[in-house]
Amino acid sequence: xxxxxxxxQNLTAQEGEFITINCSYSVGISALHWLQQHPGxxxxxxxxxxxxxxxxxxLIATINIQEKHSSLHITASHPRDSAVYICAVPSNFGNEKLxxxxxxxxxxxx
Amino acid sequence: xxxxxxxxxxxxxxxxxxxxxxCSPISGHRSVSWYQQTPGQGLQFLFEYFSETQRxxxxxxxxxxxxxxxxxxxxxxxxTLELGxxxxxxxxxxxxxxxxxxxxxxxxxx
Numbered sequence: 486x487x488x489x490x491x492x493x494q495n496l497t498a499q500e501g502e503f504i505t506i507n508c509s510y511s512v513g514i515s516a517l518h519w520l521q522q523h524p525g526x527x528x529x530x531x532x533x534x535x536x537x538x539x540x541x542x543x544l545i546a547t548i549n550i551q552e553k554h555s556s557l558h559i560t561a562s563h564p565r566d567s568a569v570y571i572c573a574v575p576s577n578f579g580n581e582k583l584x585x586x587x588x589x590x591x592x593x594x595x
Numbered sequence: 596x597x598x599x600x601x602x603x604x605x606x607x608x609x610x611x612x613x614x615x616x617x618c619s620p621i622s623g624h625r626s627v628s629w630y631q632q633t634p635g636q637g638l639q640f641l642f643e644y645f646s647e648t649q650r651x652x653x654x655x656x657x658x659x660x661x662x663x664x665x666x667x668x669x670x671x672x673x674x675t676l677e678l679g680x681x682x683x684x685x686x687x688x689x690x691x692x693x694x695x696x697x698x699x700x701x702x703x704x705x
Contacts (some may be wrong), residue, residue: 516692526632526683528696571638582651583628583694585638 487512487574491586499594502560506589508572517555518573518583519546528571531557564593596620599688599697613674616700620667620688626650626653627669628694629661632683641684644669676704 487591488511498504516535525589529569532539532546534555539546543562548555559566569590600619608614620627628651629641640653644663661671667688673680681704687694 520696526685526699526701528685528687528699530693530695533693566618573638573684576640582640582653583630584640587637 487514487576487584489574489584489586491572491589493589494587495592497592497594498526498562500563502562502593504562504566504591504593506557506570506572506591508555508557508586510553510555510572510574512574513550513553514574516575517548519526519557519575520571522569522571522588524568531570550590559591562593564595567591567593599686599695601684601686601700602696603700604697604698605701607704608676609705610676610678612676613672614702615670615672616684616686616702617687618669618671618686618697620669620686621658621671621690624688624695625667626689627663628689629669629671630687631655632685632699633679633681638685641671648685660702663692670691673702678704680704 490509492507516533518533519531520528534548543560547557569588571588573585576582576584602617626645628643632638643651647663658674663669671697683699683701687696
């Protein structure tokens, strides 16, 4: 079974700062998911990546398959980025059943 | 395209009762997964349905069950509710590996 660790658990930063959230997993995967959850509960899928790097606006996700590690970066952070960010991986390679990290609660102060 | 919808959005039940939650996937998506989110355990996989068949199952007691209809809509049922079942229940639909989450149903058991 895949074990997922995220760090940090909580992160508070000033508006405009560069943010990095890390995710490590224990078993080889087909793809890793980054999710965003705002207060109120709704979850949005930000990225699904299996290699390299993906960029969407101010968000960048990278993955190192050999090291079993992924990072989510936010450039020029804004208060609206305040949310919980969760990484998720398949429980076993090729399995769509997801195992989730505990999440990183990000607060951006204006 | 309309997103994933879940009904009801909020529900209050009493211990011992049963509850049925509904999820309508994005049109054309045949896979529906269910997740439970609690403050203590985070997000946990419940089960996944594909073409009316349960394809994957998480580690939850038999009180938790689900089904999927021919139009891909899915329901989950929890019988003999316990206080610990209070949670946000999320469903997600997919066509491939990327999952699209609904807004969730917040269940409170008193």
